[in-house]
Amino acid sequence: MNVTLGRITARLADPTEPVADNLVDLINRNINPPTPVSASDVFMRVMYVVSDEVNSFGGRFPPEEHTRLAQLLVDSPVIVGHRKDKLPIARNFHAEVVSRQGQSWVKSYFYWLKSAEGSENLRENIDGGIYKECSIGFTFQFPECSICGKDIRTCQHEPFAEYDEGASRLVCHFNYRQIERVLETSLVYRGAVPDTSVTKVAGLGGGEAATKDPVRADVSTYINDLTCLDNEQMYLVTPFYEGLSVTAELTGEALCMRRTSGESLPPRVTERFGALGFPAGSAIPGQLVAYRGKERLSREQLEKYLAGRSTPVSRLELKLFPRDDLDLSRLSKNDLPDRMSVIRHRIVRVAGVDAAARSLMTRRGVRLWPLDKLPAAFCGYRYRPADGSKSVYTVTILDGDHCRLSFTDGKCNRRFVIRQFSQARLARGARFIADAADDPPKSTSAVGSENQHGQLLALTQREGSYHLTLSGILNGRFVLRPMRLGGSERYLFYRTTTGS
Numbered sequence: 001m002n003v004t005l006g007r008i009t010a011r012l013a014d015p016t017e018p019v020a021d022n023l024v025d026l027i028n029r030n031i032n033p034p035t036p037v038s039a040s041d042v043f044m045r046v047m048y049v050v051s052d053e054v055n056s057f058g059g060r061f062p063p064e065e066h067t068r069l070a071q072l073l074v075d076s077p078v079i080v081g082h083r084k085d086k087l088p089i090a091r092n093f094h095a096e097v098v099s100r101q102g103q104s105w106v107k108s109y110f111y112w113l114k115s116a117e118g119s120e121n122l123r124e125n126i127d128g129g130i131y132k133e134c135s136i137g138f139t140f141q142f143p144e145c146s147i148c149g150k151d152i153r154t155c156q157h158e159p160f161a162e163y164d165e166g167a168s169r170l171v172c173h174f175n176y177r178q179i180e181r182v183l184e185t186s187l188v189y190r191g192a193v194p195d196t197s198v199t200k201v202a203g204l205g206g207g208e209a210a211t212k213d214p215v216r217a218d219v220s221t222y223i224n225d226l227t228c229l230d231n232e233q234m235y236l237v238t239p240f241y242e243g244l245s246v247t248a249e250l251t252g253e254a255l256c257m258r259r260t261s262g263e264s265l266p267p268r269v270t271e272r273f274g275a276l277g278f279p280a281g282s283a284i285p286g287q288l289v290a291y292r293g294k295e296r297l298s299r300e301q302l303e304k305y306l307a308g309r310s311t312p313v314s315r316l317e318l319k320l321f322p323r324d325d326l327d328l329s330r331l332s333k334n335d336l337p338d339r340m341s342v343i344r345h346r347i348v349r350v351a352g353v354d355a356a357a358r359s360l361m362t363r364r365g366v367r368l369w370p371l372d373k374l375p376a377a378f379c380g381y382r383y384r385p386a387d388g389s390k391s392v393y394t395v396t397i398l399d400g401d402h403c404r405l406s407f408t409d410g411k412c413n414r415r416f417v418i419r420q421f422s423q424a425r426l427a428r429g430a431r432f433i434a435d436a437a438d439d440p441p442k443s444t445s446a447v448g449s450e451n452q453h454g455q456l457l458a459l460t461q462r463e464g465s466y467h468l469t470l471s472g473i474l475n476g477r478f479v480l481r482p483m484r485l486g487g488s489e490r491y492l493f494y495r496t497t498t499g500s
Contacts, residue, residue, distance in 0.1 A: 023044060023093075023094065023109060023111075024037060024038060024039050024042070026093055026094045026109075027042065027093045027111055030074050030075060030093050030094060030424060031075060031091060031093050037111075037113075040114075041113060041114060041115070042111045042112065042113060042114060043111065043112055043113075043114060043119065043122075043123050044109060044110070044111045045109075045110060045111075045123075045126055045198055045199065045200060046107055046108065046109050046110070046198070046199060046200075047107070047108050047110065047134040047185060047196070047197070047198045047199075048100065048105045048106075048107055048134075048195070048196055048197050049069075049073065049095070049105075049106045049107070049108045049134060049136050049185060049193075049196070050066075050069065050105070050106050050136060050193050050196075051100070051103045051104065051105045051106075051193055051194070051195070052066070052103055052104045052105075053103060053193060053194055053195075054173040055193045055194070056193075057159070058159025058160050058172070058173050058174060059143065059159075059173065059174055059175070059176055060146075060173050060174070060175050060176065061106070061175075061176050062175045062176075063097075063104040065175075065176060065177070065179060066097045066104055066105075066106050067097055068179060069095075069106050069138075069179060069182070070095035070096055070097055070106050070108075071095070071427045071428065072138075072179065072181060072182040072427070072428050072429070073092050073095040073106070073108045073136075073182050073185070074092060074093065074094060074095060074424060074428065075091065075092065075093070075424070075425075075428065076091070076092045076182045076183065076184055076185060076428075077090075077091055077092075077184045077185075078090035078091060078092060078110045078112075078184065078185050078186070078187070079184050079185075079186050079187075080186060080187050080188075081186055081187070081188055082135065082137055082184070082186045082188070083186075084184075088184070089112060089118075089122060089187075090110045090111060090112035090122075091110060091111060091112070092108045092109065092110045092185060093109055093110065093111055094108070094109040095107065095108040095109065108185060110185070126198050126199075127200065131187045131198055132197055132198055133187075133188055133196045133197065133198070134185055134186060134187055134188060134196050134197075134198055135185065135186045135187075135188040135196070136182065136184075136185050136186075137182070137183040137184045137185070137186065138176075138179060138180075138181060138182045138183060139179075139180045139181050139183065140176045140177065140178055140179045140180060141177070141178035141180065142177040142178045143174040143175070143176065143177070144174055144175040144177045145157050145172065145174055146170070146172055146173045146174060146175060147163055147170060147172050147309070148310075149304065149309070152172075152174040157172045158172060159172055159173055159174060160172065160173070180429055181428065181429045182428070226350050226353055226354065226383070229350045229353070229370075229381075230350070230370070231349065231350045231351070232349070233349070233350070233370045233371070233372075234347055234348070234349060234370070234371045235347070235348060235349070235350065235353055235368045235369065235370055235371065236321070236322075236345055236346075236347055236368060236369045236371060237345060237346045237347075237348060237353060237356040237357060237360060237366050237367075237368045238287075238319075238321075238343050238344065238345045238360065238366060238367050238368070239343070239344055239360045239361060239362045239366060239367075240361070240362050240364040240365045240366050240367050240382055241287050241289045241296065241319065241362065242289070242296065242297075242298050242299045242302075242364070243287035243288050243289035243290075243299065243302065243319070244259065244287070244288040244289075244299065244302055244303075244306075245259070245260050245285070245286075245287060245379070246258060246259060246260070246265065246285070246286055246287070246288050246318070247260070247283035247284065247285050247286070248278070248283060248284050248286055248318060248320065248340075249281075249282065249283035249284065250278055250279075250280050250281075254267075254270070254271075255270050255271075255273055255274065255278060256270060257269070257270050257288070257318070258283070265288075265306060266306065266308075269306060269316070272316065272338040273316075273318060273338050273339070273340055278340070279323070279325040281325075284320050284321065284323055285320075285321045286318050286319055286320040286321055286340075286343065287318075287319045287343060288302065288316060288317075288318055288319075289302070289316065289317045289318075289319060290302040290305060290311075290313045290315075290316055291313070291314060291315050291316070291317065292312045292313060292314050293314060297311075297312065297313060301313055302316075315338050315339075316338040317338065317339055317340070317341065318338070318339075318340045318341075319340075319341060319342070319343035319344075320340060320341070320342050320343060321342075321343055321345070322342055322343070322345055322347075344360055345360070346359070346360065347371070353368060353383070354385050357383060357384070357385045358385055361384065361385070364382070364384070365382055365383055365384030365385075366382070366383055366384070367380045367381065367382055367383075368380055368381050368383060369381070384455050384471060391408070391409045391410065391455060391456040391457070391459075392407070392408060392454070392455060392456055393405065393406060393407035393408075393454055393455075393456045393468070393470060393474070394406045394407075395454075395473055395474065398417065401420050401421065401422070402417055402418060402419050402420065402421060403417070403418050403421040404416070404417050404418075404437065405417075405418055405434075405474075405493075407456050407459070407468065408456070409456055409459045412459060412461065414436070414466065415436075415437045416434045416435065416436055416437055416480060416491060416493070417434065417435050417437045418432050418433075418434045418493050419432060419433045419434065419435070420432065420433075423473075423474075426474075426494075426495055427495070429494075429495070430494070431492055431493065431494040432492070432493045432494070433485065433490055433491070433492065433493075434480060434490065434491040434492070434493040435490055435491070436489075436491065454470055454471055454473055454474060454475075455470070455471045456468065456469075456470060457469040457470065457471055464481075464482040465479060465480060465481045465482060466479070466480040467479055467496075468480070476495055477495065477496050478493065478494065478495050478496065479492075479493070479494055479496050480492070480493050481493075481494075
């Protein structure tokens with residue numbers, strides 16, 4: 001393809017749906033208008049912005065990107081026809097991922113003031129079906145080819161062209177990856193994504209189910225300490241594998257595996273396991289994990305393998321959750337390429353979780369479930385026990401909307417004050433001025449007990465910059481980069497999607 005590499009700006013079309021009583025609180029919290037609004041001050045509507053379907057440009061938002069897109073939508077403007085020469089007519093204040101007619105959709109809530117000029121006309125045109133489609137403007141860095149996984153600007157494949165891949169004939173598209181920012185959403189005459197819509201608000205979720213797409217259904221809730229757990233409850237603790245949550249059951253004499261969404265895995269995959277030693281009856285939850293030899297591979301490589309694409313996957317393991325009628329001796333004596341086994345696990349009370357986690361954890365920690373919420377119905381919690389006093393960080397909320405970030409890996413101990421900090425703005429790509437504060441700051445003071453702790457998973461120092469990989473309240477990769485501002489040495493703090 002004869003195109004120029006670089007940041008890409010794209011515009012797609014979107015839709016809207018119903019709202020709930022607590023949405024006014026979300027406006028005041030997420031938008032923070034100078035004068036707080038009340039329910040009598042605003043109109044609210046929703047738009048179904050994007051789905052996981054290929055759009056008219058050949059691009060697609062895969063379900064695993066939907067949660068980040070929903071975060072980036074908050075506080076973006078609503079305009080008409082992508083016209084940036086006019087002021088916004090409304091503003092997005094909340095977004096969520098929902099399931100609509102079997103597809104994963106990002107649903108965005110927006111509001112405008114009843115007292116604004118043209119406010120009633122906007123409401124009538126939406127409710128009367130005149131303004132019924134919508135679109136999104138955004139920037140991203142990497143268009144991933146659905147055939148080869150490479151940058152589609154440089155590979156040999158073209159969107160909408162058909163290609164023979166093994167025994168299959170695939171239509172090419174590209175996935176939007178490394179989404180940087182949502183610039184705006186627009187009311188448009190025709191959306192690029194099929195079936196976008198704008199509609200009234202009924203409540204959070206609009207009465208629809210949370211998306212049960214393959215990736216989102218596997219998202220565990222991260223906890224950085226155990227105080228949120230019930231001390232009297234028993235918990236199942238397992239290693240955290242980058243696998244796929246599935247249920248397995250016998251249908252006749254054949255083994256059938258389904259994602260948590262209910263979608264069956266291809267027979268070419270399940271036939272590699274056989275059914276020897278598998279009990280008849282109800283479905284058993286498990287984790288499907290991909291390997292190259294003894295090396296565990298990523299979830300992304302597993303998904304490519306399941307889609308029939310070229311990958312380094314040489315074998316699969318189905319790690320079943322414990323059940324009394326599993327015949328371990330017969331499960332392990334299988335001459336087929338892939339194997340089943342019972343997942344390594346412990347069943348303990350909260351007091352024993354930390355010790356169990358240390359004995360079972362992978363690089364990413366462990367997953368745990370209360371015994372009354374087993375894996376088939378609940379994604380569980382992800383937990384990584386603290387490494388003593390090493391490799392941890394603390395976020396302390398200070399007065400003046402600042403925060404103090406302290407971190408240590410046992411060798412490097414640093415403290416910075418981040419000015420005008422907002423976690424919502426950080427998630428949307430904002431950058432913040434920070435000052436080194438290895439001595440206790442004189443101009444700011446801690447507010448109450450607003451300390452939040454987490455794990456420092458990686459720390460790299462490069463040309464005066466600090467590259468941090470964090471889990472907990474701050475989750476992802478972050479950079480503290482030195483700069484000169486007003487003749488003073490300061491730092492720029494921001495989230496990054498690239499490796500450290």
